[in-house]
Amino acid sequence: MKKVFGLLTAVGLMTAPLAHASTVTVSGSTSVAHVMEVLAENYQNTTNTNVEVQSTGSSAGIRAAKDGTSMIGMSSRNVKESELNSSTKEIVIARDGIAAAVNKANPVKNLTQEQISKIYRGEIKNWKEVGGEARPIVVVTRENGSGTRGAFEEIMKLQRTINGHKVTAISPTAQVGNGNGMIKTIVANNPYAIGYISLGSVDDSLRAIDVNGIAATEKNIVAGDYQIARPFIVLMDKQAPKNANDFINYILSKDGQSIVAAEGYIPVQ
Structure with a gap:
C-alpha cells in the first residue's frame, strides 16, 4: 500500500x-x-x-x-x-518520542540534552569531546518544514531570534535528509553520524541513545522522564x-x- x-x-x-x-x-x-x-x-x-x-x-x-x-x-x-x-x-x-540515533558501531551510549544541542549548533564537533572516538561528528538534520525538525528545534532550544523572527540555530554544515527513512539510511551507513527520528521509526539498523541517562522508551515518555517527545x-x-x-x-x-x-x-x- x-x-x-x-x-x-x-x-x-x-x-x-x-x-x-x-x-x-x-x-x-x-x-x-x-x-x-x-x-x-x-x-x-x-x-x-x-x-x-x-x-x-x-x-x-x-x-x-x-x-x-x-x-x-x-x-x-x-x-x-x-x-x-x-x-x-x-x-x-x-x-x-524523538530519538537521537547513532550508528550501531558508535560506542557512545548516552548524551545530555545540552551536549546534543551543542552538537547541532556546531559547538561540539568531535566524538572524543563526548566520550567517543577521535573522529569528526557528522550531523544530520531534517529538512525545513519537517514537523520532527520543528519539534526537535523547539525542545532542544535550537532556535534564535533575528529581527523579531525565529530562525534555526542548527549548524549550516549539517547534512539534510528528507524523511525518517533518509535519516536512518545516512546514520546506518556512517559510523560517525548522528540524526534524530521518530521513535516509532527506530529499528535494528541504528541505535537510539539515552538522553540525560534516560532511555527513549514508551514507558519513560508516558512517565515524563524522557523529555524529547511530541x-x-x-x-x-x-x-x-x-x-x-x-x-x-x-x-x-x-x-x-x-x-x-x-x-x-x-x-x-
Missing part, C-alpha cells in the same frame, strides 16, 4: 477531494504518515472506504487542511494559531465530510489505538 501512496503527487492530491468525494484524502507529516498508512490500510479492509495518504511534511499538511486541498492534515509538531482558521480543529491521535496531530475542517469524520473516529477507537500501539507509538485513548 505504501507503494501506491508513493505514486500520489501533490497536484493529484489537490484535485482529489473534488474528483473523488468518496475518497478520504490525508497529507502532511512523514512521521505521522508512518502509522497513518497502516491505519488507512486496515480501515479500507474493514469498511471498503478508500483512504489516500501522502507524505508532504507537517507545514504542507497544515496548509492543506486549512485551504481544503486535503480533507485531513497531519502534523508532528504543535500548530501555531497563525496557521489555523476559525473552522479548523486539531485532534491528537497519538504521542511519539504529539501526533490531525487537522480538519469542523464541517468535514462524514467519511473523513468516520475515519478519525476509527483512529480514536479501541481498534485504531491498538494499531497505534502496535506500531510503536503511544495511544491517547
Whole structure:
C-alpha cells in the first residue's frame, strides 16, 4: 500500500477531494504518515472506504487542511494559531518520542540534552569531546518544514531570534535528509553520524541513545522522564465530510489505538 501512496503527487492530491468525494484524502507529516498508512490500510479492509495518504511534511499538511486541498492534515509538531482558521480543529491521535540515533558501531551510549544541542549548533564537533572516538561528528538534520525538525528545534532550544523572527540555530554544515527513512539510511551507513527520528521509526539498523541517562522508551515518555517527545496531530475542517469524520473516529477507537500501539507509538485513548 505504501507503494501506491508513493505514486500520489501533490497536484493529484489537490484535485482529489473534488474528483473523488468518496475518497478520504490525508497529507502532511512523514512521521505521522508512518502509522497513518497502516491505519488507512486496515480501515479500507474493514469498511471498503478508500483512504489516500501522502507524505508532504507537517507545514504542507497544515496548509492543506486549512485551504481544503486535503480533507485531513497531519502534523508532528504543535500548530501555531497563525496557521489555523476559525473552522479548523486539531485532534491528537497519538504521542511519539524523538530519538537521537547513532550508528550501531558508535560506542557512545548516552548524551545530555545540552551536549546534543551543542552538537547541532556546531559547538561540539568531535566524538572524543563526548566520550567517543577521535573522529569528526557528522550531523544530520531534517529538512525545513519537517514537523520532527520543528519539534526537535523547539525542545532542544535550537532556535534564535533575528529581527523579531525565529530562525534555526542548527549548524549550516549539517547534512539534510528528507524523511525518517533518509535519516536512518545516512546514520546506518556512517559510523560517525548522528540524526534524530521518530521513535516509532527506530529499528535494528541504528541505535537510539539515552538522553540525560534516560532511555527513549514508551514507558519513560508516558512517565515524563524522557523529555524529547511530541504529539501526533490531525487537522480538519469542523464541517468535514462524514467519511473523513468516520475515519478519525476509527483512529480514536479501541481498534485504531491498538494499531497505534502496535506500531510503536503511544495511544491517547
